[in-house]
Amino acid sequence: DAGVxxxxxHEVTEMGxxxxxxxxxxxxHDYLFWYRQTMMRGLELLIYFNNNVPIDDSGMPEDxxxxxxxxxxxxxxxxxxxxxxxxxxxxxxxSPQGQGFAEAFFGQGTRLTVV
Amino acid sequence: AQKITQTQPGMFVQEKEAVTLDCTYDTSDPxxxxxxxxxxxxxxxxxxIYQGSYDQQNATEGRYSLNFQKAxxxxxxxxSASQLGxxxxxxxxxxxxxxxxxxxxxGTRVLVKP
Numbered sequence: 757d758a759g760v761x762x763x764x765x766h767e768v769t770e771m772g773x774x775x776x777x778x779x780x781x782x783x784x785h786d787y788l789f790w791y792r793q794t795m796m797r798g799l800e801l802l803i804y805f806n807n808n809v810p811i812d813d814s815g816m817p818e819d820x821x822x823x824x825x826x827x828x829x830x831x832x833x834x835x836x837x838x839x840x841x842x843x844x845x846x847x848x849x850x851s852p853q854g855q856g857f858a859e860a861f862f863g864q865g866t867r868l869t870v871v
Numbered sequence: 872a873q874k875i876t877q878t879q880p881g882m883f884v885q886e887k888e889a890v891t892l893d894c895t896y897d898t899s900d901p902x903x904x905x906x907x908x909x910x911x912x913x914x915x916x917x918x919x920i921y922q923g924s925y926d927q928q929n930a931t932e933g934r935y936s937l938n939f940q941k942a943x944x945x946x947x948x949x950x951s952a953s954q955l956g957x958x959x960x961x962x963x964x965x966x967x968x969x970x971x972x973x974x975x976x977x978g979t980r981v982l983v984k985p
Contacts, residue, residue: 789973799962799975812972847916849973856923857904857966860973862916 762848762863769870774836777866780829781850789860790823790833791847799847805831838870873898873967875976883982884953891938892948892979894963902968905946907937910960910978919961922946950981958983 761780769775781788789804803813808825816823820839825831835842845867849860874897884890896905907919922930922937930937938947950957963976 787971787973791975798977801972801974804972806971811970845914849916851973857906857921857971859906859918859921861918865914 760848760850760861760863762846762866764866765864767866767868769838769868771839771870772837773870774834775838775842775868775870777833777835777846777848777868779831779833779848779863781831781848782861783829784852785850785861786853787851787860788825788831789847789849789851790831791849793845793847793865794843802833835868838868840870843868843870873900873903873965873972873974875963875965875974877963877976877979879979880977881980881982883984884950884957886955886983886985887952889949889951890953890957890981892950892961892963892981894946894948894976896944896946896963896965898965898967900967900969904966905937905939906964906966906973907935907946907948908962908964908975909957910962911956912959916962920948953981953983955983955985957981 763778790802793799802815803823805825823833845865847865849862851858851860876895903924905922909917920932920935934951936949960978962978
């Protein structure tokens, strides 16, 4: 398997523009997580899905952020409108259901810069 | 609610020596799993080691071992015989049976000196 695939790897956009980040989880994984990483706030969980259903979106900073998982092999995180303070690295991770607690496998991340 | 705390923002370690990274957690769920991840300067997140709350033995993976003290709610990572390639950020994380969300601590930056 190719692992968790995120696109784009880098995104530079102007304030006010819509940004869409994409994630393809590992096939067969039931959980998908979206994280944001900044120097100031560390690694924050934004939202996570189980079997394509959002379970907890309490980490989504505000209404400008939305996430969808239309099927088991694709998820998007959208920011509209984007602001400079949204600049961060956004990670997607997936994990299987399994027995006990499985580790999450991370994508390479999308580095977002909003100017 | 679940919470992970890493109190050491950064530390130096001499090459070939051992280093202990602290992690304390808080949850009311009796069933949980604890993880350590490494993030080198290249940015990827690499899974290192896992400890389940009901595991009787401390987890070990090569040079990594987890000092699990359940009563104290601590899960410290020990890296033995440090190498220059161990220089990275290290994150402690937890999943609980309630929801299975994966929550991370603030991380500890380790710099290995030659």
